Amino acid sequence: MLAVQVLRWCADRLMQVWTDSVAVQPEVQFGSADQLAAVFALLEIEPLSSAAPGMPTRADLKALRREGAPWGSVADAAHVLIEAERSVDFLMYRLLMPDEEIRWRLFHLSILGMLLIALREAGCQITSLRPLSAKSGAPNYEIASPAGEVYLLWFEASGVWAHLGSPSPFVEATRGISQAHRSNGADLLLLSPGVKALVLECKYSWNQDVVARNGYYQAVAYGVETRTRLAKNVVSVAVGPESVVSAASFTNLTLGRVGTVPPSALAALVDHFVHQGNGAVVAD
Structure with a gap:
């Protein structure tokens, strides 16, 4: 039976x-x-x-x-x-999880969710502007901080250049390569135009070298582009899995603050970024 x-x-x-x-x-x-x-x-x-x-x-x-x-x-x-x-x-x-093509996308979406939660916990008001897509021609969210600052949040930020009427450095630097893929932008970009920006590059890999090197290279590249044409004060980080990134770490460069962080460090990172006057310094 x-x-x-x-x-x-x-x-x-x-x-x-x-x-x-x-x-x-x-x-x-x-x-x-x-x-x-x-x-x-x-x-x-x-x-x-x-x-x-x-x-x-x-x-x-x-x-x-x-x-x-x-x-x-x-x-x-x-x-x-x-x-x-x-x-x-x-x-x-x-x-x-068996689908290799979707695991990194889920990580990307998860980091967006954690960023939105961190912004809400920091006292920000969040307004959704449009659905998420692989290429955002305009910001997906508008963020109002407790101090009255207004930020634009992009999911896949390649469209930020056209939206703000600023030429893309990547497009200019690779114009002589006829077959180059022109879309280029950080995974997540929180931007107060002309003032400050938080750049997040999501690196989903169990390979520490991929997260460290590739994440650092992209965080620096996107940070330099943002500092040059979009904002005066920039914090640019690579976000990797908890099992790979054991703690948040930062360094100061000409562009601003660059580092690698685990997802669990996002709340402190965002809170400090939103409540500091210039957003340029984030505590280790």
């Missing part, structure tokens, strides 16, 4: 997942449609049709695996369904 009850519970949960998915996106094509149809057909057959479903315990799944094929696969499916029901993080990890 244990095997039947677990199979019935799995079938019921899969039916609900199917129903919810089709309701959201009716045209969705499931690669496992044939297997799902076979599972749903079992619901009309005894002893499954009259079995009482119940979420299995860890001991239940352990016992079911001892029964051999095909019950080991049923136990595996039940484990995934249970964890997905208990934790959205588990479901997201299983679905998204």
Whole structure:
């Protein structure tokens, strides 16, 4: 009866997942449609049709695996369904982490979310101006600080030059390369035009050298461009995973303050940037 009850519970949960998915996106094509149809057909057959479903315990799944094929696969499916029901993080990890093309994008979006939270905690008012996109021709948010300063926040800041009517240094410096990709800008840019700017370059990698070197090079390049034509005072940082960047560290250059920070340091960084008079100095 244990095997039947677990199979019935799995079938019921899969039916609900199917129903919810089709309701959201009716045209969705499931690669496992044939297997799902076979599972749903079992619901009309005894002893499954009259079995009482119940979420299995860890001991239940352990016992079911001892029964051999095909019950080991049923136990595996039940484990995934249970964890997905208990934790959205588990479901997201299983679905998204295997995709190398999306992991760094999620990191980028996560840093944006943490930046917005940090701004709100620093007392700022946030106004959304337009949806996020891979290339923002205009700022995505307007930020009003407690002191009345107004900032523009870009997600993918290559459009800042055209928006503010300032020529892009990158475009000028590479004009002689006919096939060069012209879009160039920091991942996140918080800018009070002509006054100060916070540049964030997101580097998602477990390779410390990639985060350190590439992150530093890009933070310096974007910081120099920003200091030269967009703002007098600049803080430019590379943000890497917590497991790679153990602590925030900074140095002073001609352009302003440059450093590398973990996501957990963003709140202090933003608070200091917003509340300091010129934004040029950020404590280590």
